[in-house]
Amino acid sequence: MLSIKNLQASVEEKEILKGLDLEVKPGEVHAIMGPNGAGKSTMGYVMSGREGYEVNEGSVTLDGVDLLGLEAEERARAGLFLAFQYPVEIPGVSNLEFMKAAVDAQREAKGEEAVSSKDFLKMAREACKQVHLPAEFLKRGVNEGFSGGEKKRNEIMQMLLLKPKLCILDESDSGLDIDALQVVAEGVNSQRSPDRSFIVVTHYQRLLDYIKPDFVHVLSDGKIVKSGDASLALELEEQGYNWLTEQREQSA
Amino acid sequence: MSDWLGRAVSRAEQVSDWLSPQRQASLALLREAQWPTRKTEAWKYTPVHVLADAEFAAAANSELAAAEAIEGLNSIELVFTDGVLQSELSQLPEGLTIVPLADASSETRQWAAEAFSAAKPSKHLFGLVNDVLATAGVIIDVAEGVSIEPVIRIVHRIGKDCEAHNRVLVRIAKNASVTVVEDFSGEEKSFNTGYAEYTLAESASLEHYRFALQTGAALSVGGSHFNLADKAQLNSTLVGFGSELSRLDVDVNHTGEHAFAKLNAIYLLDGNELFDLHSTIEHMVPNGTTEENVRGIVADHSRAVFNGRIHIHRDAQKTLAELNNRNLLMSRDAEINTKPELEIYADDVRCAHGATIAEIDKGALYYLRSRGVSKAQAQIMLSFGFINELVDQMPNQVLAEWLRPQLRQRFANMEVK
Ligand SMILES: Nc1ncnc2c1ncn2[C@@H]1O[C@H](COP(=O)(O)OP(=O)(O)OP(=O)(O)O)[C@@H](O)[C@H]1O
Ligand SMILES: [Mg+2]
Numbered sequence: 138m139l140s141i142k143n144l145q146a147s148v149e150e151k152e153i154l155k156g157l158d159l160e161v162k163p164g165e166v167h168a169i170m171g172p173n174g175a176g177k178s179t180m181g182y183v184m185s186g187r188e189g190y191e192v193n194e195g196s197v198t199l200d201g202v203d204l205l206g207l208e209a210e211e212r213a214r215a216g217l218f219l220a221f222q223y224p225v226e227i228p229g230v231s232n233l234e235f236m237k238a239a240v241d242a243q244r245e246a247k248g249e250e251a252v253s254s255k256d257f258l259k260m261a262r263e264a265c266k267q268v269h270l271p272a273e274f275l276k277r278g279v280n281e282g283f284s285g286g287e288k289k290r291n292e293i294m295q296m297l298l299l300k301p302k303l304c305i306l307d308e309s310d311s312g313l314d315i316d317a318l319q320v321v322a323e324g325v326n327s328q329r330s331p332d333r334s335f336i337v338v339t340h341y342q343r344l345l346d347y348i349k350p351d352f353v354h355v356l357s358d359g360k361i362v363k364s365g366d367a368s369l370a371l372e373l374e375e376q377g378y379n380w381l382t383e384q385r386e387q388s389a
Numbered sequence: 390m391s392d393w394l395g396r397a398v399s400r401a402e403q404v405s406d407w408l409s410p411q412r413q414a415s416l417a418l419l420r421e422a423q424w425p426t427r428k429t430e431a432w433k434y435t436p437v438h439v440l441a442d443a444e445f446a447a448a449a450n451s452e453l454a455a456a457e458a459i460e461g462l463n464s465i466e467l468v469f470t471d472g473v474l475q476s477e478l479s480q481l482p483e484g485l486t487i488v489p490l491a492d493a494s495s496e497t498r499q500w501a502a503e504a505f506s507a508a509k510p511s512k513h514l515f516g517l518v519n520d521v522l523a524t525a526g527v528i529i530d531v532a533e534g535v536s537i538e539p540v541i542r543i544v545h546r547i548g549k550d551c552e553a554h555n556r557v558l559v560r561i562a563k564n565a566s567v568t569v570v571e572d573f574s575g576e577e578k579s580f581n582t583g584y585a586e587y588t589l590a591e592s593a594s595l596e597h598y599r600f601a602l603q604t605g606a607a608l609s610v611g612g613s614h615f616n617l618a619d620k621a622q623l624n625s626t627l628v629g630f631g632s633e634l635s636r637l638d639v640d641v642n643h644t645g646e647h648a649f650a651k652l653n654a655i656y657l658l659d660g661n662e663l664f665d666l667h668s669t670i671e672h673m674v675p676n677g678t679t680e681e682n683v684r685g686i687v688a689d690h691s692r693a694v695f696n697g698r699i700h701i702h703r704d705a706q707k708t709l710a711e712l713n714n715r716n717l718l719m720s721r722d723a724e725i726n727t728k729p730e731l732e733i734y735a736d737d738v739r740c741a742h743g744a745t746i747a748e749i750d751k752g753a754l755y756y757l758r759s760r761g762v763s764k765a766q767a768q769i770m771l772s773f774g775f776i777n778e779l780v781d782q783m784p785n786q787v788l789a790e791w792l793r794p795q796l797r798q799r800f801a802n803m804e805v806k
Contacts, residue, residue: 185759188751213761225756229774229781238770239760246761278774279756295760 138163138200138334139303145194145359146183153179155359157195161303164331168345168370169338171356172378177338178222180356181305185219186212199303213239214246216302220292220309222338227279232291235279236261236298243299264297267327269320285312293324304328305336310344322347342374355381391424393441394518401521406491407498411505415520422514431512434694434726435665439633440608445552445580456544462787464540464570471546472525472553472581484535484565490526490556501528504558508586508614510669513638515610519554519582526556529569531593533562540785542570543585547607549577557585559595566594568785571613576605576632583611589621591645596784597625602795603632604662612638617677619645626783627654628792630799631662631691639668643677643705652681653779657799658691658723665694670712672705675735681712684779686772688719688803698730699740706737714744717772719803769800 139161146154153176161167171177183190184197186209197204204212227235240260241251252260262272268290280288289309296304309321325335325348337348345353345367353369354361355378362381363369401416424441425432456468467487468475474489481487488494493501509516531537547553561567571585589595595615603609609632615623629637641650656664670679679699687693697712716725727744749771757767776796783789 187755187759208764209755209758210761210763210767213759219759221756225752227753227756227771227774229776229778230757230770234770235757235760235762238762238766239757242763242766243761278778299760 138165140198141195143195144180144183144192144197146179146190146192148179148190152193153359154183157356157360159354159361161334161336163334164329165352166329166335166337166348166350168350168353169336169356170340170353170370170373175356176359177356178307181219181307181338184212184305185209185217210242213299213301214243218296218299218301218304220289220296220304220306222307222311224280224288224292226281226283228281230279231276232279233258233261233275236295239295240298260298264294267297268294268324269317270294286314286317289313289321290317293321297324297328300328302332303334303336305338307338308340309337310339310341318344319347342370345370357381391441394419394422394424397518397522404521404524406524407493408502408505411502412521415506415511415517418511419517419521422517425514431667434692435634435636435663437634440580443578443580443608446550456546459542459787459791462540462542462791463538464542466542466544467527468544469525469546469553469555471548471551472555474525474527482537482539484532485537485567486530486532487541488528490528491524493528497528497530500560501558504560504586504588506586508588508616508640508642509584509612510614510640513612515582515636516584516612516638519556519584519611523554523556523582523584525553526558529557529559529567531559531561531565531567534564535562536565537567540568540570540788542572544572545581545583547575547577547579547581549579551579553579553581555581555583557583559585559587561587561589561593561595563590564592565590566596568596568598570598570600570788572600572602573609573611574600574602575607576603578606580608581611583609585613587613587615589615589617589623591618592620593618594622595624597623598783598785598788599625599627599637600792601627601629601635601637601664603635604630605632607632608634610634610636612640614640614642615650616642616644617648617650619647621645621648623648623650623652624784625650625652626779627652627666629654629656629664629666631656631658631664631693633661633663635663636665637667639666640671641669641679642671643673643679646674646676648677650677650679652679653782654681654683655776655779656685656693657776657796658685658687658693659799659803660689660691662691663694667696667698669698669700670710672699672701672708672710674704675706675708677705677708677710679710679712682779683712683714684716684776685714685725686717686719686776687723687725690720690722692724693726695725695727695744696730697728699732699742701733701735701738701740703734705735708735708738708740710738711741712743713741715775716744716746717775718746718748719772769803773797773800
């Protein structure tokens with residue numbers, strides 16, 4: 138499904154990703170943890186094609202397609218979805234209009250017809266319901282004045298509508314109350330399937346109680362420094378990251 | 390005096406009606422007036438030579454299709470084609486009087502003569518031209534305490550090679566409320582001046598729209614002017630497309646305390662269009678509030694001029710006034726000349742005031758694209774959103790729904806460069 142090889146990337150001349158490797162097979166859930174500033178969000182931005190992120194080395198392929206050679210919108214149409222750590226507010230553009238345009242664009246890329254407005258409204262309402270967002274949020278400007286938790290739920294709502302192959306959830310759990318955390322996790326779990334994979338970026342073991350990962354990786358200083366199964370997350374929760382960075386310094 | 394003004398003056402000398410005393414005063418000013426050049430501050434960025442070179446017929450001679458009604462709008466329609474009122478004025482709601490300018494009763498004449506040029510300052514050159522030449526128009530009177538349910542929609546349509554001068558005088562009595570739409574459109578070579586003056590009495594309320602949607606060779610100069618008495622409420626939305634010459638002057642005069650004026654303006658320009666909006670807010674007395682939001686998008690080789698003046702007089706303590714002008718440039722060849730002017734002579738006031746020229750927000754663009762929306766469509770959605778924020782604020786949703794597709798249509802034709 139996803140193959141990241143020796144990815145090196147920089148922002149404004151500053152090297153952030155320093156040789157990142159990651160293999161994700163269909164149906165797998167990978168959790169990525171790691172200290173602030175390690176490059177977790179950068180990884181998502183680079184993969185999704187944000188302007189200003191320079192790739193110096195390496196490759197990212199999704200089902201054999203070279204993502205790095207595509208425009209941001211083409212990557213989305215290829216099946217990539219990034220739930221943002223900080224979703225963007227866009228007053229004047231309604232959530233509904235935005236999602237209709239996105240769904241239609243992705244359908245068009247697949248040679249499918251646009252959905253009728255009526256059918257789409259039904260789909261969108263259903264998606265909202267699933268993440269416990271009142272349907273009025275469809276009429277509001279994209280993320281405009283949404284609370285932190287509402288923004289995160291809105292990201293998951295978008296994921297439900299777009300049905301991507303590979304979802305990167307960048308701290309979709311931060312800022313959520315306990316109930317909302319469960320709602321988001323259920324939204325994600327409802328989408329788990331043998332041909333859909335997830336990369337879940339989080340600081341907290343808590344989310345992983347709900348979304349059981351197949352693998353846990355620690356990203357530190359621009360690369361994966363340790364990988365393991367779900368138990369690694371518990372270990373990190375107890376011990377933090379220091380022991381890992383110390384280990385690396387000793388071995389260096 | 391220029392040839393053009395000279396001709397206007399000699400034509401005006403032929404006009405004789407019940408407004409003649411008022412017209413005489415303006416005629417005297419016009420005789421002394423200078424034709425605008427680059428050095429004329431109020432016309433610095435807006436050349437009027439297209440007007441000087443053009444010739445128009447004063448009489449109605451074009452064949453225009455009937456003006457389209459707005460679907461779902463409960464309205465009283467006053468349709469002027471080539472300056473001639475086509476509508477019958479029967480069956481008006483109680484408390485509402487509408488009469489053609491020419492047919493004013495002696496009672497109406499009394500107040501209307503006083504209201505003529507009361508809200509509109511004499512500094513507007515083409516306002517003076519309108520003063521002396523506008524024999525067409527309507528007078529609207531809303532009686533005390535009455536709320537007029539239907540929207541009064543004044544439609545101006547000017548056909549090819551025509552010239553028309555129209556004057557609207559509106560009086561809204563104490564505690565009364567009404568909605569007035571001034572609706573201009575057309576693209577054929579023509580010239581019109583349309584000036585409207587509104588007098589709001591104590592606690593009167595006006596919802597106002599001016600759609601200056603002329604394009605192409607439809608030359609248009611006009612204005613909407615408001616006098617606000619104590620606690621009067623004005624909510625006005627202006628929408629402008631551009632043409633070879635399209636100029637709008639707006640004056641809001643806080644003559645009574647605790648009046649509130651909300652002014653939203655949108656312009657959306659393409660091709661070689663020009664649109665010029667000058668607004669002046671006069672806070673003459675204490676405790677007035679003004680919120681003015683002006684947003685524009687200029688594409689291709691088009692040009693927008695915005696001059697927003699707020700004048701807070703010495704006695705106007707506790708004034709709250711905000712003016713914000715934001716512009717989106719869609720092409721390197723487009724041009725914006727924006728100049729907010731703040732003149733404050735009172736010391737206890739709160740004023741904010743700013744103009745920006747921006748490009749499309751990169752973060753928002755990326756966000757839309759990251760969901761699969763193409764760059765071109767995302768740019769259109771974002772720039773439409775920028776304008777749509779003000780359309781969303783229009784109190785009349787039927788009008789908003791009517792306007793949106795027209796704005797969208799403009800976007801669909803715009804090229805992002
Ligand atoms: N535009 C930029 N200019 C300079 N440095 C940047 C820029 N964007 C990101 N960085 C830096 O890149 C590093 C990685 O940032 P990133 O957001 O990927 O971290 P993260 O692992 O997601 O952290 P967190 O857990 O706090 O979300 C940080 O040190 C950050 O300051
Ligand atoms: Mg991050």
